[in-house]
Amino acid sequence: MADEKKMVEAITSRDVDFAQWYTDVVKKAELTGYTSVKGCMVIKPAGYAIWENIRNELDRRFKETGVENVYLPMFIPESLLEKEKDHVEGFAPEVAWVTQGGLTPLQEKMCVRPTSETLFCDLYSKDIHSYRDLPRLYNQWCSVVRWEKTTRPFLRSREFLWQEGHTAHATAEEAAARTEQMLNVYADFCEEVLAIPVVRGRKTEKEKFAGAEATYTIEALMHDGKALQSGTSHNFGDGFAKAFGVQFTDRDNQVKYVHQTSWGMTTRMIGAIIMVHGDDSGLVLPPRIAPIQAVVIPIQMRKEGVLAEAEKLCRKLKDAGIRVKLDDTDKSPGWKFAEQEMRGFPMRIEMGPRDIASGTVVFVRRDTGEKTVVSVENIEDAVRNMLDEIQRNLFEKAKAFRDSHIYEADDYETFRRIADEQPGFIRAHWCGETSCEEKIKEDLAVTSRCIPLKGGEPEEGAVCVCCGKKAKYRVLWGKAY
Amino acid sequence: MADEKKMVEAITSRDVDFAQWYTDVVKKAELTGYTSVKGCMVIKPAGYAIWENIRNELDRRFKETGVENVYLPMFIPESLLEKEKDHVEGFAPEVAWVTQGGLTPLQEKMCVRPTSETLFCDLYSKDIHSYRDLPRLYNQWCSVVRWEKTTRPFLRSREFLWQEGHTAHATAEEAAARTEQMLNVYADFCEEVLAIPVVRGRKTEKEKFAGAEATYTIEALMHDGKALQSGTSHNFGDGFAKAFGVQFTDRDNQVKYVHQTSWGMTTRMIGAIIMVHGDDSGLVLPPRIAPIQAVVIPIQMRKEGVLAEAEKLCRKLKDAGIRVKLDDTDKSPGWKFAEQEMRGFPMRIEMGPRDIASGTVVFVRRDTGEKTVVSVENIEDAVRNMLDEIQRNLFEKAKAFRDSHIYEADDYETFRRIADEQPGFIRAHWCGETSCEEKIKEDLAVTSRCIPLKGGEPEEGAVCVCCGKKAKYRVLWGKAY
Numbered sequence: 035m036a037d038e039k040k041m042v043e044a045i046t047s048r049d050v051d052f053a054q055w056y057t058d059v060v061k062k063a064e065l066t067g068y069t070s071v072k073g074c075m076v077i078k079p080a081g082y083a084i085w086e087n088i089r090n091e092l093d094r095r096f097k098e099t100g101v102e103n104v105y106l107p108m109f110i111p112e113s114l115l116e117k118e119k120d121h122v123e124g125f126a127p128e129v130a131w132v133t134q135g136g137l138t139p140l141q142e143k144m145c146v147r148p149t150s151e152t153l154f155c156d157l158y159s160k161d162i163h164s165y166r167d168l169p170r171l172y173n174q175w176c177s178v179v180r181w182e183k184t185t186r187p188f189l190r191s192r193e194f195l196w197q198e199g200h201t202a203h204a205t206a207e208e209a210a211a212r213t214e215q216m217l218n219v220y221a222d223f224c225e226e227v228l229a230i231p232v233v234r235g236r237k238t239e240k241e242k243f244a245g246a247e248a249t250y251t252i253e254a255l256m257h258d259g260k261a262l263q264s265g266t267s268h269n270f271g272d273g274f275a276k277a278f279g280v281q282f283t284d285r286d287n288q289v290k291y292v293h294q295t296s297w298g299m300t301t302r303m304i305g306a307i308i309m310v311h312g313d314d315s316g317l318v319l320p321p322r323i324a325p326i327q328a329v330v331i332p333i334q335m336r337k338e339g340v341l342a343e344a345e346k347l348c349r350k351l352k353d354a355g356i357r358v359k360l361d362d363t364d365k366s367p368g369w370k371f372a373e374q375e376m377r378g379f380p381m382r383i384e385m386g387p388r389d390i391a392s393g394t395v396v397f398v399r400r401d402t403g404e405k406t407v408v409s410v411e412n413i414e415d416a417v418r419n420m421l422d423e424i425q426r427n428l429f430e431k432a433k434a435f436r437d438s439h440i441y442e443a444d445d446y447e448t449f450r451r452i453a454d455e456q457p458g459f460i461r462a463h464w465c466g467e468t469s470c471e472e473k474i475k476e477d478l479a480v481t482s483r484c485i486p487l488k489g490g491e492p493e494e495g496a497v498c499v500c501c502g503k504k505a506k507y508r509v510l511w512g513k514a515y
Numbered sequence: 516m517a518d519e520k521k522m523v524e525a526i527t528s529r530d531v532d533f534a535q536w537y538t539d540v541v542k543k544a545e546l547t548g549y550t551s552v553k554g555c556m557v558i559k560p561a562g563y564a565i566w567e568n569i570r571n572e573l574d575r576r577f578k579e580t581g582v583e584n585v586y587l588p589m590f591i592p593e594s595l596l597e598k599e600k601d602h603v604e605g606f607a608p609e610v611a612w613v614t615q616g617g618l619t620p621l622q623e624k625m626c627v628r629p630t631s632e633t634l635f636c637d638l639y640s641k642d643i644h645s646y647r648d649l650p651r652l653y654n655q656w657c658s659v660v661r662w663e664k665t666t667r668p669f670l671r672s673r674e675f676l677w678q679e680g681h682t683a684h685a686t687a688e689e690a691a692a693r694t695e696q697m698l699n700v701y702a703d704f705c706e707e708v709l710a711i712p713v714v715r716g717r718k719t720e721k722e723k724f725a726g727a728e729a730t731y732t733i734e735a736l737m738h739d740g741k742a743l744q745s746g747t748s749h750n751f752g753d754g755f756a757k758a759f760g761v762q763f764t765d766r767d768n769q770v771k772y773v774h775q776t777s778w779g780m781t782t783r784m785i786g787a788i789i790m791v792h793g794d795d796s797g798l799v800l801p802p803r804i805a806p807i808q809a810v811v812i813p814i815q816m817r818k819e820g821v822l823a824e825a826e827k828l829c830r831k832l833k834d835a836g837i838r839v840k841l842d843d844t845d846k847s848p849g850w851k852f853a854e855q856e857m858r859g860f861p862m863r864i865e866m867g868p869r870d871i872a873s874g875t876v877v878f879v880r881r882d883t884g885e886k887t888v889v890s891v892e893n894i895e896d897a898v899r900n901m902l903d904e905i906q907r908n909l910f911e912k913a914k915a916f917r918d919s920h921i922y923e924a925d926d927y928e929t930f931r932r933i934a935d936e937q938p939g940f941i942r943a944h945w946c947g948e949t950s951c952e953e954k955i956k957e958d959l960a961v962t963s964r965c966i967p968l969k970g971g972e973p974e975e976g977a978v979c980v981c982c983g984k985k986a987k988y989r990v991l992w993g994k995a996y
Contacts, residue, residue: 071634137608
């Protein structure tokens with residue numbers, strides 16, 4: 035029984051070796067699979083189904099704001115990549131180059147897109163003529179390639195899946211508003227659907243996207259106290275428009291440059307779900323994103339009537355729109371329980387002959403392990419309520435954890451001590467100079483995560499934790515994935 | 516008014532220059548857009564929304580048969596591509612090679628996947644151990660690259676979107692059954708959803724997929740009499756399994772090779788929709804695949820109450836699950852009518868002050884141009900019935916066209932005359948020898964499209980139309996995209 039053996043082997047404890055725990059969960063929950071393509075990953079059905087749910091829900095939210103989907107080529111000719119100076123400097127060192135097509139060398143080499151600003155600008159420069167053509171609110175779902183040296187499933191791999199939105203607007207104000215709007219779409223999605231609390235903020239000059247005027251980010255805290263940048267929204271102003279000649283004739287008959295934004299979220303969110311909610315029994319999926327929300331496990335399955343009742347229950351729940359699965363395999367109930375836990379199904383419903391006789395079932399929550407005996411009358415509502423409760427609890431738990439891991443550092447020694455000893459976010463004042471940011475990174479191995487949109491202003495009279503000059507911002511720092 | 520000008524310019528007549536007509540429709544219906552990446556295409560919102568509907572509906576049908584989605588790397592190391600002899604010979608001349616990652620040359624070059632058999636085999640060889648691990652029914656949605664010399668939007672481009680299913684089974688029978696099952700999924704999808712009649716058949720040895728034991732195909736006839744291969748399903752037997760060492764321990768404790776299949780459908784189906792249903796006014800979308808099924812066009816829109824009534828109607832139809840759009844732009848009604856036609860929305864609903872006074876609206880069908888005055892009572896049912904009727908009519912029309920363009924050739928001179936003068940499918944007997952197939956291709960510029968599953972057996976005593984020897988099959992021939 036290869037499967038059973040796999041499941042029975044304990045996974046590493048989360049608190050003993052977080053990195054190994056992560057690898058174990060990814061493998062044993064069968065989220066990724068083997069490939070001999072170095073640095074890339076195979077996303078298996080259990081992992082891909084989570085991505086499908088992320089995609090569907092985000093896509094719905096995008097479309098509600100007027101966004102339309104498109105598909106652009108995966109290749110970028112070198113000359114196109116080079117048109118925006120900062121952008122090419124940021125990305126050229128980490129792209130994969132195609133130099134041969136069929137049997138002949140290419141006249142101009144092309145990279146596999148690491149991101150598609152240049153291609154969207156290429157399209158917009160031909161497509162946009164008048165203010166009537168604006169705004170353009172395009173998005174694409176695709177994979178991108180960045181030639182990373184060290185990789186980890188979902189968190190950092192040479193190819194990953196994402197969406198990238200690219201918009202063009204008539205005014206700077208509109209572009210700024212869209213940048214903020216999409217940041218909020220990401221933040222709401224993370225909190226409402228993934229049950230992951232996030233801090234909304236702006237990146238410093240040093241940390242912003244190559245070619246952007248301003249980069250906004252949502253930052254989440256993982257269980258090991260490290261930060262994960264979870265979604266970014268960039269305001270390009272008219273920098274790309276000038277580099278690519280994206281102009282339009284405005285209502286006042288003046289020819290102007292458009293103002294652009296881009297924003298993206300990736301498969302690393304699957305990593306975030308694992309690292310925020312998972313525990314020593316495996317994955318824990320928030321109900322709203324879980325491909326399977328409840329698994330029905332018949333007890334004494336071969337006894338007359340048990341399987342039939344379990345099937346009836348499943349149909350009922352399915353008809354009510356609940357994503358339910360019947361586990362009618364020949365494995366033992368204990369094995370099935372362990373599997374439910376490892377794979378992170380939010381709840382299981384146990385149902386044996388005695389339950390059937392008494393018109394009840396047993397609910398077992400994945401998040402707390404709590405068992406409840408529930409009447410089969412109105413079971414749909416009971417399941418729905420339980421799923422809502424689990425969703426709420428996961429968010430509250432993650433938020434309490436996050437909030438209790440935000441530390442304040444008013445002087446460099448405190449900063450150093452916290453950075454060394456207390457994994458989490460650190461709030462500290464900063465003068466705004468890149469030199470201080472670089473010194474902090476070198477000394478303390480933490481980076482500026484963001485200038486929070488709420489609470490990013492300095493306190494009255496505050497000074498930079500590094501140089502002692504007048505503080506400009508109150509920054510959130512941390513070690514990051 | 517750049518937009519208005521674009522729409523008013525007539526498109527080339529379908530019967531005057533079919534290729535130019537196709538290009539015009541693709542451009543003016545805004546299905547594709549500009550890119551400077553040679554041989555690739557930009558799929559714009561109107562085109563991508565069709566692909567999303569194709570994907571959603573096919574995906575639903577796949578999942579009903581137990582298929583699960585996964586995602587595999589886009590790169591194939593050269594050594595992996597080379598493992599199956601026929602496969603590498605078929606694909607190596609047309610792949611794009613990545614030779615540099617970041618700033619350093621790769622030790623082993625990798626191609627961008629032209630198809631992923633080799634990657635799935637690589638995964639399966641590590642993932643499958645026991646009969647309990649079978650069947651594996653995986654599919655992925657992605658883009659693939661083939662370095663074509665001449666390209667046309669949707670029909671042939673260096674990168675295109677598709678799905679590729681890859682299954683592994685314990686027995687040859689199961690693999691054969693899955694090959695046929697997926698061919699039928701494709702055929703039913705084409706006929707029921709795209710309103711495109713297809714012939715199900717088997718490819719000859721010469722035309723089959725590189726590395727397959729048998730390739731099955733569905734072939735559709737375009738309006739210019741050329742065939743379009745619309746979906747293929749391959750039975751690999753255990754050829755790939757032997758090349759990649761994909762083995763399992765069966766119930767009888769014997770170690771055996773798996774049997775595999777693969778099957779794919781691509782964005783070229785958007786080309787098929789255009790070329791089967793389109794006319795001199797532009798695109799015609801079958802209702803079941805149309806992103807917008809009905810457009811509501813208010814007449815004398817600025818008159819008191821007209822817009823409000825039109826909005827009310829739209830909400831009503833939306834609530835009934837109909838994909839409806841209100842055109843409340845400042846363009847003239849005539850312009851809006853032309854646009855509905857160009858973009859292929861299946862019907863429009865005109866609504867002016869007089870209609871509102873009499874409690875009616877006007878339906879105008881895209882397929883026939885017919886106008887009907889309809890009461891707003893039960894308008895949801897009326898729209899639904901009209902859409903069903905349009906769907907049915909489009910299929911019937913396409914089928915009648917197809918059936919009237921199948922010709923019989925019992926001797927070579929008739930074959931030559933039909934091939935020269937009568938665009939369409941040609942049914943002709945064949946001995947089964949590749950040499951005859953090659954001669955026919957060279958002489959008459961037609962290729963064997965398939966040996967139809969129904970009607971592919973030879974008639975009693977029939978002889979090969981080329982060499983006069985005993986016929987083995989009755990083949991469908993044609994010019995193809």
